[in-house]
Amino acid sequence: MTNDLTETSITEAVQRTFDGADDERVRELFVRLVQHLHDFAREVRLTGDEWFTAMEFLKRVGDISTPARQEFALLSDILGLSVLVDLINRERGTSTTESTLLGPFYVAGRPTAQNGSDISGGVAGVPLFFHGTVLDADGIPVAGARVDTWHSDGEGFYDVQMPEKLHGRLAMRALLTTDDQGRFWYRSVAPRYYPVPTDGPCGEILRAANRSPMRPEHLHFWFHAEGFEPLITMLFRSDDPYLERDAVFGLRHSLVVDFVHHEAGGTAPDGTRMAEPFQTVEWTFALARKEN
Structure with missing residues (x-):
């Protein structure tokens, strides 16, 4: 016995x-x-009561989660686990672009768009023109790379957070492909800083800790190219007031970029004469080759 x-x-x-x-x-x-x-x-x-509270908390995280509301991912983000996993697995000592966390608003069923397209989905806001170039670590263009991009609107909301306003349509996100020179480009609207969702269980943690829920303004990117390691990254606005206080610890100083302001009457990168102020962003990304 x-x-x-x-x-x-x-x-x-x-x-x-x-x-x-x-x-x-x-x-x-x-x-x-x-x-x-x-x-x-x-x-x-x-204690037993604390165990029951934890089980009920996890149940509520599951209950509120949907394909458009990934509360478990948000829980991982605010506890720093998402960034820790990225730090553990990051390539060290290379000249490639730094990675960071995916975030809870990625959608796999995003629309495919041609370079130069307006991916705003008709959302109103300050026009933003983005031009990116994808290279390998030696500076050689990566043609045919698939580029997922997504971001918030000018009030800090993603499309999946406003299904009624958009009638279920996706907006401010697309899958593009780099050309022979490794370039991709699109038009959208400028994003804004925003709080992570606080109306669910994760918000209770932030309030209990008296933590700020704010994320600085950023653009998301996820790169896939044959022969290269995938790259999940973001670009952060250089003059954002929350740049050093990211609620999910995602900031990388190497990913801080200027969102250049242009007055009305200027000419956009696509040749359009703009009757309103607009912004432009240019950035070069470097991918790491897969080891044989």
């Missing part, structure tokens, strides 16, 4: 149940996860 489990022996007992896992990495992940979870509970002397 085996002895009853104790506060300390329970951990090894649970870990042994993963000994039969066919995948060694699965076994490693769960054995270490159990170790840290149990150590945490012992360290803070977790």
Whole structure:
């Protein structure tokens, strides 16, 4: 007859149940996860009421999550886990563009657009003209790279946050492809800083900690090209008031860029004579080649 489990022996007992896992990495992940979870509970002397609160919290995170509202991703973001995973896996000592977190507003079913298209979806705002170039680490253009881009509107809202206003349409996001010189370009509207969603469980954490929910103004990019490592990154507006106070820890100073202001009457990069003020952004991205 085996002895009853104790506060300390329970951990090894649970870990042994993963000994039969066919995948060694699965076994490693769960054995270490159990170790840290149990150590945490012992360290803070977790109470039954606190355990029930945690279970109910996770249930509510799941309940509020939808394909357009990824509350679990937001939870990972505000706890710094998303950026930690990126830091662990980042290429070191290269001349390629820094990566950062994906964020909760990426949508896989985005529309495909031709270079030079207006991807604003008809959303009103200050016109923004973006021109990007994609190179490898040696400065050679990467032709045919697929470029996902998405951003908020001028009030800090993404399309998935205003389905009634947009009648379910997607806006301010597209999938583009670089030309033979590694270039891609589009027109949209200038984004703005915004608070991460605080009407759900993640907002409760921020309020409990008296933390700011604000994210600085930025543009998202996700690059895929044959023979290269994927790159998830952002560009941040250089004069944004929240630049050093990103609620999800995503800022990289190498990704700070000027959003150049132009007065009405100027000529846009596509040759359009603009009757209103507009902004332009130009940036060069460098991708890392996959190792053979």
